[in-house]
Amino acid sequence: MNGIKIRGTGRDVPKKLVTNRDLEKMVDTSDEWITARTGIQTRHHCGEGERISAVTAEAAHRALEDAGVSPEEIGACIVATVTPETLVPSAACTIQRALGLPRDIPCFDLNAACTGFLFALHTMECLLNASPRKFGLVVGAENLSRVINWADRGTCILFGDGAGAAVVECREGWPSVSAVLGCHGNDELLRLPGPEAGEPSYVSMEGTRVFKFAVEAVPWCVDQVLKKTGRTVEDVDFFVFHQANARIIDLAVRKYHIPPEKTYKNIAEYGNTSAASIPLVLSELREQGKIGPGSRVLAVGFGGGLTWGGCLIEFA
Numbered sequence: 001m002n003g004i005k006i007r008g009t010g011r012d013v014p015k016k017l018v019t020n021r022d023l024e025k026m027v028d029t030s031d032e033w034i035t036a037r038t039g040i041q042t043r044h045h046c047g048e049g050e051r052i053s054a055v056t057a058e059a060a061h062r063a064l065e066d067a068g069v070s071p072e073e074i075g076a077c078i079v080a081t082v083t084p085e086t087l088v089p090s091a092a093c094t095i096q097r098a099l100g101l102p103r104d105i106p107c108f109d110l111n112a113a114c115t116g117f118l119f120a121l122h123t124m125e126c127l128l129n130a131s132p133r134k135f136g137l138v139v140g141a142e143n144l145s146r147v148i149n150w151a152d153r154g155t156c157i158l159f160g161d162g163a164g165a166a167v168v169e170c171r172e173g174w175p176s177v178s179a180v181l182g183c184h185g186n187d188e189l190l191r192l193p194g195p196e197a198g199e200p201s202y203v204s205m206e207g208t209r210v211f212k213f214a215v216e217a218v219p220w221c222v223d224q225v226l227k228k229t230g231r232t233v234e235d236v237d238f239f240v241f242h243q244a245n246a247r248i249i250d251l252a253v254r255k256y257h258i259p260p261e262k263t264y265k266n267i268a269e270y271g272n273t274s275a276a277s278i279p280l281v282l283s284e285l286r287e288q289g290k291i292g293p294g295s296r297v298l299a300v301g302f303g304g305g306l307t308w309g310g311c312l313i314e315f316a
């Protein structure tokens with residue numbers, strides 16, 4: 001099987017910025033508590049008239065531009081999301097129409113909560129091996145502000161909206177992303193019921209127990225990806241972790257003695273954007289010139305499901 005590399009990235013977020021001070025006026029919380037416990041300072045929420053479908057299409061459009069790939073060259077489009085604007089059509093079909101992607105390709109949404117982008121990368125690698133077109137569009141997009149329970153101060157401060165996208169290319173002889181993916185089948189710790197579930201369609205989470213799961217899942221994924229690829233921590237140019245809580249990232253960085261210049265946090269600005277968080281980081285790193293052609297990035301995600309995953313991603 002041939003592997004994939006990322007050729008271009010893009011991102012977009014809604015204009016409305018919600019600060020911790022704004023939240024102090026809405027719920028019993030404080031800027032100090034949120035900053036100390038999570039590292040979050042602001043998050044973007046879709047405001048009046050802003051639609052996540054437009055934000056998602058813009059991120060995908062920017063990734064195509066960055067990659068220098070035209071819509072006709074795309075062989076598949078996957079959007080990782082738990083909050084598509086409409087269930088049908090899928091967010092991926094909406095992008096297909098907005099960007100004029102070919103008709104004879106699979107476009108679909110994928111739900112693996114906050115690990116969705118990595119599940120989608122692995123799925124894309126499989127799809128492109130069977131496609132005559134060698135480029136794929138992998139997007140993570142969320143409109144979590146729509147499913148926030150404003151009566152729950154433990155979760156309402158965490159989430160933000162946004163979209164990140166990557167154009168990947170599949171070529172003979174390229175290494176696989178070597179995904180390690182898994183799920184626990186746990187329906188208690190993190191829930192977002194659908195419209196028919198008979199309970200409000202809000203996110204609920206047992207934060208402390210999810211935190212414990214995350215601090216175990218992250219090193220497990222790092223170890224498994226290194227083992228699968230035969231690489232060491234030193235071989236990796238950049239470590240990208242799902243941005244759920246700065247403390248979870250800091251623990252992993254300390255455990256592996258990762259030098260500060262090899263990791264990155266943007267949770268302060270965006271909060272937890274679930275499936276969008278990893279591609280948002282990748283896009284910022286690429287824009288800042290911190291990663292580029294030849295870079296090797298170890299990305300780790302974890303979240304509801306409970307799901308977890310890791311990939312070693314190379315840049316073309």
Ligand code: COA
Nearest residue numbers: 029030033037153154157207208210211214244245303304
């Ligand atoms: N402002 C002020 N106080 C708050 C608060 C808020 N927004 N939210 C909770 N508190 C209070 C609690 O009521 C509790 O008070 P008490 O001790 O008087 O009962 C105290 O702060 C501690 O609450 P707790 O829930 O134990 O905090 P925590 O340190 O676990 O932090 C999270 C909460 C959500 C930030 C943290 O658990 C977390 O990040 N979990 C993992 C999230 C994650 O990884 N998700 C991944 C998938 S999306």
